[in-house]
Amino acid sequence: MNQDNQSNHPPKWANKLLEWYCREDLLEDLQGDLYEYYDRNISRGRRLANLIFVLDVLKFFRSYTFKKLKNKYKMNGFMLFNNYLKTSIRSLSRNKLFSFINVIGLAISMSVGLVVITMIVESRSFDDFHVKGDQIYRVVNTRIDAKGEEMKMATSSHFLSQKLDDVEGYGYKTTMHRGFGGDADTGGKKLVINGHWASKDFFNVFTFPLLKGDPKTALSEPNSIILTETTATKLYGAEDPMGKILTVDDTEYLIRGIAEDPPKNSHFTFQALASLKTLAIQSRDNPDWMKSTNIWRTYIYLTVPNSSAHQHLSESLNQICKTENQLIDPLTITARLQPLSEIFNGSPLSNQIGPTVPTMAAVIFAILPLIILLTACFNYTNLSIARSLRRTTEVGIRRVIGATRGNIFTQFVVESVIIALLALVVAMVLYLPLREQFLIMLDGDGLTLPLNWTVILFFVVFAIFAGVIASLIPAATLSKFQAVTVLRSTSNVKLFAGMTLRKVLLIAQFSISTILILTTIILNKQYYHATSYDLGFSTDQILNVELQNNNHRLVGSMFESLPEVKSVSRCRNIVHSTRINLTDGKYKDPMDSARVHLNFVDENYLPNHKFKLLSGENFKNRPDSAQEQYIIVNETLLKRFEIGDPSDALGEKIELDDQWLSIIGVVKDFNHSTLDAAIEPYAFRYNAAEFDYLNVLVQSNDYLATIDKLEAEWRKIDELHPFSATFYDDHIEQTYMMFSMLIKVVGFLALLAISIAAMGLFGMSVYAVETKIKEISIRKVMGATAFKLVYILSKGYVWLLIIASLIAAPLTYFVVNEAILSEFEYFTPMSIWDVLGGLVVVFSIGLVMIGFQTYQAAQTNPAETLRNE
Amino acid sequence: MKGTNIGEFEELVLLTIASQIDQAYSVLICDELERVTGRKVKLGVVHAVLNRLEEKNLLVSRLGEATKARGGRRKRFFEVSDTGKAALIKAKEQRDQLWSTIPGIVFDGLK
Numbered sequence: 001m002n003q004d005n006q007s008n009h010p011p012k013w014a015n016k017l018l019e020w021y022c023r024e025d026l027l028e029d030l031q032g033d034l035y036e037y038y039d040r041n042i043s044r045g046r047r048l049a050n051l052i053f054v055l056d057v058l059k060f061f062r063s064y065t066f067k068k069l070k071n072k073y074k075m076n077g078f079m080l081f082n083n084y085l086k087t088s089i090r091s092l093s094r095n096k097l098f099s100f101i102n103v104i105g106l107a108i109s110m111s112v113g114l115v116v117i118t119m120i121v122e123s124r125s126f127d128d129f130h131v132k133g134d135q136i137y138r139v140v141n142t143r144i145d146a147k148g149e150e151m152k153m154a155t156s157s158h159f160l161s162q163k164l165d166d167v168e169g170y171g172y173k174t175t176m177h178r179g180f181g182g183d184a185d186t187g188g189k190k191l192v193i194n195g196h197w198a199s200k201d202f203f204n205v206f207t208f209p210l211l212k213g214d215p216k217t218a219l220s221e222p223n224s225i226i227l228t229e230t231t232a233t234k235l236y237g238a239e240d241p242m243g244k245i246l247t248v249d250d251t252e253y254l255i256r257g258i259a260e261d262p263p264k265n266s267h268f269t270f271q272a273l274a275s276l277k278t279l280a281i282q283s284r285d286n287p288d289w290m291k292s293t294n295i296w297r298t299y300i301y302l303t304v305p306n307s308s309a310h311q312h313l314s315e316s317l318n319q320i321c322k323t324e325n326q327l328i329d330p331l332t333i334t335a336r337l338q339p340l341s342e343i344f345n346g347s348p349l350s351n352q353i354g355p356t357v358p359t360m361a362a363v364i365f366a367i368l369p370l371i372i373l374l375t376a377c378f379n380y381t382n383l384s385i386a387r388s389l390r391r392t393t394e395v396g397i398r399r400v401i402g403a404t405r406g407n408i409f410t411q412f413v414v415e416s417v418i419i420a421l422l423a424l425v426v427a428m429v430l431y432l433p434l435r436e437q438f439l440i441m442l443d444g445d446g447l448t449l450p451l452n453w454t455v456i457l458f459f460v461v462f463a464i465f466a467g468v469i470a471s472l473i474p475a476a477t478l479s480k481f482q483a484v485t486v487l488r489s490t491s492n493v494k495l496f497a498g499m500t501l502r503k504v505l506l507i508a509q510f511s512i513s514t515i516l517i518l519t520t521i522i523l524n525k526q527y528y529h530a531t532s533y534d535l536g537f538s539t540d541q542i543l544n545v546e547l548q549n550n551n552h553r554l555v556g557s558m559f560e561s562l563p564e565v566k567s568v569s570r571c572r573n574i575v576h577s578t579r580i581n582l583t584d585g586k587y588k589d590p591m592d593s594a595r596v597h598l599n600f601v602d603e604n605y606l607p608n609h610k611f612k613l614l615s616g617e618n619f620k621n622r623p624d625s626a627q628e629q630y631i632i633v634n635e636t637l638l639k640r641f642e643i644g645d646p647s648d649a650l651g652e653k654i655e656l657d658d659q660w661l662s663i664i665g666v667v668k669d670f671n672h673s674t675l676d677a678a679i680e681p682y683a684f685r686y687n688a689a690e691f692d693y694l695n696v697l698v699q700s701n702d703y704l705a706t707i708d709k710l711e712a713e714w715r716k717i718d719e720l721h722p723f724s725a726t727f728y729d730d731h732i733e734q735t736y737m738m739f740s741m742l743i744k745v746v747g748f749l750a751l752l753a754i755s756i757a758a759m760g761l762f763g764m765s766v767y768a769v770e771t772k773i774k775e776i777s778i779r780k781v782m783g784a785t786a787f788k789l790v791y792i793l794s795k796g797y798v799w800l801l802i803i804a805s806l807i808a809a810p811l812t813y814f815v816v817n818e819a820i821l822s823e824f825e826y827f828t829p830m831s832i833w834d835v836l837g838g839l840v841v842v843f844s845i846g847l848v849m850i851g852f853q854t855y856q857a858a859q860t861n862p863a864e865t866l867r868n869e
Numbered sequence: 870m871k872g873t874n875i876g877e878f879e880e881l882v883l884l885t886i887a888s889q890i891d892q893a894y895s896v897l898i899c900d901e902l903e904r905v906t907g908r909k910v911k912l913g914v915v916h917a918v919l920n921r922l923e924e925k926n927l928l929v930s931r932l933g934e935a936t937k938a939r940g941g942r943r944k945r946f947f948e949v950s951d952t953g954k955a956a957l958i959k960a961k962e963q964r965d966q967l968w969s970t971i972p973g974i975v976f977d978g979l980k
Contacts, residue, residue: 009940026920029932032942033895033912039938059913064920 008046010038010053018057022065030060080407081414088415091391098387099419101763102380105756106423106466109376111430112369112752113466115438117458118449120366123357126265126344130207132303135171136340137310139164139300139317140349146330146593154349156300158280159292160320160335161199164300167316171303172204178297178353180274182249182549183720186235190720193231193248195270196353197279205301212242213257222277225253228261231271249549251278264448267344268354292324293331299353304337313337330591357447368745372752375512377470378505379760380416384474385502386767392481399483412475413468420467424459441741473501503800506764509757510804510842511811516750518812518838522830523743529675529828530736531729535576536670538610539728544574545694545710546724550717552691553624558713564700565710569604570691574728575672577735585681586655587641594640596656597672597682600690606632606667608697615646616665624688631656632665634672637681656683674735675826695728703727754842758849761797765853769793777862789858794850801846805839875927875956881906882918883927883957887949894933894944895919919947927953 018031034056041049092099130136139160143151161175181194202208203215210218211229218226225246232241232255241255253274262269283289304310317335325332338346348358395408403411435449547555556568573579585596603619619630631654635646643649646666653660661683669679700706711723726734733740769776776789784792817830875883885901886893895915902910922928933944949957 028942029895029945030916032939032944033916035940035942036896036938037912056912060916062913062917064917 008039008042008049010035011050014054014057018060021061021067023067026065030065080410084411084414085418087411088418091415092418095387097766098383098763099422101383101759102376102419102470103423103426105376105379105759106373106420106470107426107430108752109369109372109756110420110423110427110463110466111434112749113373113462114427114431114459115434115449116366116369117462118435118451118455119357119447120362121455121458122265122447122449123345123362127267127340128265129263130340132171132205132207133340135303135305136205137302137304137337138340138343139302139335140338141295142334142336143295144332144334145595149595152347152349153295153351154299154338154343154353155295155351156298156335157290157292157295157333158298159290159294159324160317161298161300162290163320164302164316167313169309169312171305172201173199173300173302174202174205175199175276176202176299176301176353177276177279178299180248180272180279184235184272185247186244187247189235191231191234192721193227193271195272195274196268197276198273199276202273205303208262209260211258211260212240215257218257219273219275220277221254221256222275222281223251223253224256224275224278226257226259226273227255228259228271230261232258248272248274251282253278266354267352267356292333293328295333296351302337310337368749371512372749372756373466375509375753375760376756377466378509379756379763380419380470381473382502382505382760383763383767384412384416384471385477386764388474388478389771391478393487395478395481396483396487399481400487405479408479408481409475412478413471416471416475417464417467420463420470421460423466424463427463428459441744502764506757506761506797506800507804507807509753509760510801510846511808513750513753513757514805514808514838514842515812515815516746516753517841518808518835519816520743520747520750521834521838522812522816523739523746525830525834526824526827527736527739527743530739531733533671533675533826536612536668537575539732541698542608542728543696543698543707543710543725544728544731545696545714547692547694548718548721548724550721552688552694555714555717556694558717559694559696559710562706562709562713564698564706566697566699567604567608568697569608569695570602570688570693571605571695572598572600572690572692574693574731575599575609575670576674577731578674580673583657585637585641585683587643587652592641594681596637596654597680598656599682599684600687601684602686602688602691605684605695608695611670612668614666614668616650616663618665619684619686622686628659628685628687629661630664630686631661632667632684633663634667634679634682635669636679637683638666640681654683656685661685671826676824678825696725754845758845761846762849762853765793765797765850769853769857773857773860773865776857777860777865780858780862781866786855786858790851790854793854793857794847797846797850801843805842809835809839875960878914879918879922879927880957880960882915882922883949883953886928886947887954887957891946891948893947898947922953923947925952926950927956 015031018034019027022030034053037056038049038053041052127133138154139156141153141156141160143153145151155178158175158177161173164173176199177197180197182192184191184193198219200217200220202219203210210226213226218224225248227235227241227246235241235246236244241258244255246253246255259273280289288294302313304313314337317337321334325334344356345359345362346356348356348360398408398411435451439447439449545555545559552570556570559565559568573581581598583596583598584593586593601619603621606613606618613632614635616632619632633649633654637654638644638646638649641654643652643663649663649666651662653662655661667684670682671679672682673680696710698706707725710725714723772793776793779789779792813830813835881902882898885898885905889897889901895912898919899910899912899915902915919928919930923930927950928947929950930945930947933946935941935943
């Protein structure tokens with residue numbers, strides 16, 4: 001029994017367990033006993049001995065062998081929590097200014113954070129309703145042209161879809177085509193509807209429940225249509241629309257299904273779906289339809305059941321593209337699979353089927369409010385440390401009574417979390433109007449920002465997180481105090497160890513505010529620069545009217561009959577807006593193709609907009625049916641194809657969309673795109689079939705009345721479509737919508753940051769003055785003037801402001817100038833006056849905050865403060 | 870008093886400890902009890918009883934010297950305290966008194 005057997009040991013974990021639960025005074029001999037039995041049992045086999053040992057350890061898990069919990073406070077944590085709560089509430093109500101500044105500061109910054117949380121929660125929930133959601137993939141394409149320019153697109157080609165029919169190993173495939181819709185006519189009622197073309201397996205891939213109709217066959221025949229519930233009710237009321245004929249833009253469709261309205265958190269929505277076969281039959285004679293380069297409007301979705309199928313499919317896609325790329329050289333088009341979950345939040349792609357929020361945008365949008373929240377947390381940290389002098393006695397007494405460092409720490413964290421939760425309540429009040437504003441700003445970006453319990457839960461977690469972050473540093477400082485040191489004399493406390501930290505935090509706050517303010521100023525300047533930029537043509541008094549498929553001659557002549565209308569021109573695209581038309585153009589070298597912007601205009605267009613013709617002549621009026629022959633191009637196109645001077649170019653032929661057109665005029669370069677893009681080759685063509693807009697040049701003293709008159713004319717022709725007219729200048733402002741939104745957001749955040757920083761500074765100066773009130777009084781008795789006192793008291797803060805601006809100004813310069821403005825081809829540089837203007841704002845706010853307090857202190861009667869000694 | 874009344878198993882344990890003078894520790898007590906009573910005695914049961922008796926102040930314990938055996942852990946040696954001794958004597962007296970009142974005729978056949 002006593003044999004010394006080193007090689008045999010009972011299982012370690014069981015031993016550990018015993019040591020963990022067993023009381024120390026019982027542990028040693030109990031463990032010894034078990035070892036003794038173990039040694040005895042070892043002769044019966046190691047495994048059995050181990051088993052008995054383990055069982056014994058478990059059997060000794062009894063009430064009398066448990067460790068008494070070491071720290072008695074841990075036993076009554078809830079009681080202590082009550083105490084924390086009570087003392088915290090008392091201390092907060094005692095220091096009203098402190099609590100007010102912190103609650104309001106945190107609330108302001110949190111309200112923005114709440115909007116972001118709502119947005120993130122909602123965008124994470126996108127497309128989560130599809131049963132096969134984790135199996136759905138979209139085929140997306142990347143197109144690289146001869147110049148190496150890369151375009152990443154959400155779209156594919158019908159060619160690729162057809163090739164995929166021969167590939168096996170995936171579940172279902174549906175091909176969709178954008179742009180179904182038009183004027184729906186039931187024979188009695190008319191309505192404009194929008195939707196997509198979709199192939200037969202649409203409902204096998206996606207989960208959009210059908211209320212009526214068979215999902216397997218509803219889209220399998222040509223000229224079939226599926227309406228959503230809402231659309232069906234609008235068109236047919238209470239009648240059953242199934243099996244009825246609906247005419248959409250002169251094509252007849254059989255209604256073969258009624259779908260539930262698509263959920264709001266779907267990355268694409270529709271009012272109607274038409275069978276893709278309809279479009280395929282209509283496009284039979286279109287040579288582009290099956291071309292592999294026609295990758296602009298088609299979407300392919302697949303279900304891929306597992307990773308091996310995914311790999312097989314990816315390889316097949318690569319193979320198809322590789323073979324095809326040899327035929328379409330110098331273009332390269334590659335395809336890959338994009339999971340459904342990365343469609344709404346993912347890398348940015350063009351030609352999306354619906355609105356998306358790219359990950360980058362979401363991240364940036366989440367970081368900015370976090371920075372603002374941080375500045376509010378700095379306020380808490382600063383003010384807590386500043387007033388901790390008063391709380392040293394409290395901490396000392398607590399420690400004498402027996403509180404551990406942990407207890408003190410927890411107490412201050414609880415206090416801060418209470419502030420944060422109070423702030424959350426205030427933030428909720430601010431959040432509601434903010435959310436409304438935000439929704440207006442996001443208009444049509446697919447987000448509805450619903451407020452549900454998940455979101456509220458995140459809010460509370462967020463508030464607690466903010467509270468804990470804010471309290472970490474003060475709680476650590478205060479809990480470090482030793483009872484003896486603080487109780488003997490408060491002057492021994494090394495409070496000013498925190499002074500550097502406070503300065504750093506203040507500087508950080510003001511740097512952030514300054515950066516945001518400067519950014520706003522610069523962006524604002526850019527915006528005005530962009531909207532009032534000399535584009536190279538005139539937009540004055542031009543009203544753009546959407547034709548909406550009405551006859552341009554008819555509408556044009558109706559408008560021209562009004563005395564206020566000077567002239568009417570026609571075009572396909574509004575120049576300098578987001579809608580553009582691109583095509584590949586060729587000159588003499590068949591291998592050299594270049595991207596050319598296209599617009600279709602009539603003979604009045606160039607004079608109406610005062611384009612400058614450098615050589616040649618304008619288009620001449622011609623019948624709609626005549627063969628197209630001529631183009632007018634810009635200077636850049638001449639440079640691109642090395643045609644030479646404008647006068648040499650006349651008569652030269654350019655190939656656009658398989659037609660050779662000869663140049664009859666050259667216009668001076670103008671900004672056809674937004675100012676972030678360079679001027680590219682541009683060509684005007686004359687083709688009446690393509691006109692979408694009328695440009696009405698009006699001259700009137702009362703523009704509103706003129707618009708009303710135009711609308712009255714419009715009503716005579718078209719009762720279905722609402723009259724849609726925008727002044728050209730407003731159109732340009734809409735083009736820079738994103739820009740003005742950015743200004744609003746950054747400006748708003750700057751406002752928040754500066755008010756939070758100002759409140760913090762205000763609080764700090766209040767405490768500084770309070771602690772120095774005797775010094776001030778004595779100085780005053782000695783004969784210091786009020787001005788001198790203000791100078792002495794605010795000197796330190798002014799230095800902080802100066803350091804903050806020295807950090808902020810160059811930083812803004814580099815970030816804004818290098819990162820943002822360099823994206824613009826045509827921008828105004830940031831000037832020293834912009835910077836100075838911003839700094840003046842920050843300084844005056846800062847000085848008012850400090851000056852007000854110190855001036856008041858300097859005005860007090862020294863007798864008042866000194867007699868209480 | 871509650872403390873002075875002891876149960877049957879407790880009495881056995883106390884007696885075993887007393888019989889071992891100052892060498893009684895848990896494993897040895899188990900072995901002795903098994904030898905005397907002939908029934909299987911579990912360490913867990915003995916341990917709990919020892920703990921209870923010590924709480925009642927019927928036992929005192931001390932830790933012995935560390936040896937290489939038992940994984941280097943010391944033994945806890947038990948001795949019967951004065952209260953324990955008194956309890957044992959009291960229990961014995963009660964029994965003796967009862968025995969003395971039993972007429973010899975009752976056990977005639979068995980002796």
